[in-house]
Amino acid sequence: MLSVRTLSNKNTAFAKIECSCHSENLLIITSLHPSIVRMATIVLGITGSIASYKAADLCSQLVKLGHTLHVVMTKSATEFITPLTLQVLSRNPVLISLEDEKQSWQPGHIHLADHADLLVVAPASANVLGNMAQGLAPDSLTSVYLATKAPVLVAPAMNGKMWEHPATQRNVSILKQDGVQFIGPESDGMLACGYKGAGRLWEVSGIVAEVVKLLNED
Numbered sequence: 434m435l436s437v438r439t440l441s442n443k444n445t446a447f448a449k450i451e452c453s454c455h456s457e458n459l460l461i462i463t464s465l466h467p468s469i470v471r472m473a474t475i476v477l478g479i480t481g482s483i484a485s486y487k488a489a490d491l492c493s494q495l496v497k498l499g500h501t502l503h504v505v506m507t508k509s510a511t512e513f514i515t516p517l518t519l520q521v522l523s524r525n526p527v528l529i530s531l532e533d534e535k536q537s538w539q540p541g542h543i544h545l546a547d548h549a550d551l552l553v554v555a556p557a558s559a560n561v562l563g564n565m566a567q568g569l570a571p572d573s574l575t576s577v578y579l580a581t582k583a584p585v586l587v588a589p590a591m592n593g594k595m596w597e598h599p600a601t602q603r604n605v606s607i608l609k610q611d612g613v614q615f616i617g618p619e620s621d622g623m624l625a626c627g628y629k630g631a632g633r634l635w636e637v638s639g640i641v642a643e644v645v646k647l648l649n650e651d
């Protein structure tokens with residue numbers, strides 16, 4: 434009988450291969466090639482968008498891959514999806530407000546910024562894109578963004594007219610110049626606001642694939 438199981442700790446994934454035939458038992462534990470799985474600490478920023486509920490699926494899929502997830506939500510995002518859902522799915526407390534950072538002498542947003550291997554903002558609102566582009570840090574998420582040296586992946590979601598507005602496009606172009614990577618939005622589709630056009634959040638499976646690709650590029 435042959436059984437293969439994958440195990441992981443913070444940085445490495447292992448394959449545990451058990452083989453028993455007749456009276457012989459063989460146990461091999463081997464590390465998997467890093468290009469297959471690289472475990473990381475990911476900070477997932479969620480903003481106030483109708484697409485925020487999809488961040489729960491994104492969070493769940495990244496945790497299932499073995500990554501350590503820390504969720505940072507804007508106050509507006511909590512109107513769309515509950516922090517409790519993200520706390521359970523990420524298996525970590527959710528950071529929402531700078532005023533809540535009373536557990537430690539070190540500010541929570543700085544700790545997350547220092548420990549992140551990747552910051553993913555999905556969905557990213559027009560407002561947060563503007564704050565990030567202008568270097569404004571009125572909340573925990575934008576403070577993590579300014580304080581981190583980790584790569585940043587942004588998945589915008591908004592009404593098509595908001596996305597196409599020169600101000601939004603200007604902010605996107607500034608962020609790209611600053612090294613921020615973008616995925617989406619979809620260039621066409623039915624939007625929750627009733628309009629058809631650009632602005633839908635990129636498919637969650639596509640965002641997961643991009644995260645894995647970015648982590649393996651390091």
Ligand SMILES: Cc1cc2nc3c(=O)[nH]c(=O)nc-3n(C[C@H](O)[C@H](O)[C@H](O)COP(=O)(O)O)c2cc1C
Pocket residue numbers: 479480481482483484507508509510557558559560561590591592595
């Ligand atoms: C029902 C509803 C849906 C919204 N969806 C979006 C959206 O998809 N994208 C966006 O940029 N703003 C959207 N907004 C507006 C944002 O919630 C608003 O700009 C908010 O201030 C964003 O805050 P944040 O960037 O701090 O999360 C929506 C507002 C409402 C009431």
